[in-house]
Amino acid sequence: MRVVTHDEDQPYPDFETRADARHSAERLIKNLAKSRTAKHRDLAKKLDQCDSEDPCLSGACPRCLRTHRVRWIADICDLVLNEWRHA
């Protein structure tokens, strides 16, 4: 579940902030931890241990998803600036 604050003062109001990703992760972890399914509780533990020094890299992780999106945008910008410009 992706939550975006739509803060018009942000340069990219439709892109989740770090705080948005953290809040989404907290809510997801809380709900998964209450599950009767062991796999859900295991995922909650994995997401709960995720941090910038040791990312979990789960496709379910709002924090890792945001990081991936930011890096993807940076890679596209780098490609346009350094490769397409000279094509």
Ligand SMILES: [Zn+2]
């Ligand atoms: Zn993660």
